[in-house]
Amino acid sequence: MVKTKPEYVVMENLNTKGMLKNKKISKAIQEQTFREFRRQMEYKCRWNNIKFILVNRFYPSSKTCSSCGSIKDKLSLSERTFRCNDCGYEIDRDLNASINLKNYGKSIA
Secondary structure (H helix, E strand, O other), rough: HHHHOEEEEEEEEEHEEEEOOOOOOOOHHHHHHHHHHHHHHHHHHOOOEEEEEEEEEEEOOEEEEEOOOOOOOOOOOOOEEEEEOOOEEEEEEEEEEHHHHHHHHHHOO
């Protein structure tokens, strides 16, 4: 990723301890090495003069409509498609969150 020389990299600071409390996903979370991945990304970004932006874990990247900016009150993990209550925009939940993180990075980069 770093070899493509982006202007910045944005990453969420995930609450992995909280995620481990969910019995359905805890095993999959334990098998991941989020801390090491983040450490490597920060290191590689520094090495290549790329701005690394860490977003607060409470930033509503999944709950914010990437089209109109309205924020949903509730969005369960089982909802894989984001549907905006205000403008009707529909998009994959993870794609929506990534667009919001990109826009967050643009606003402070």
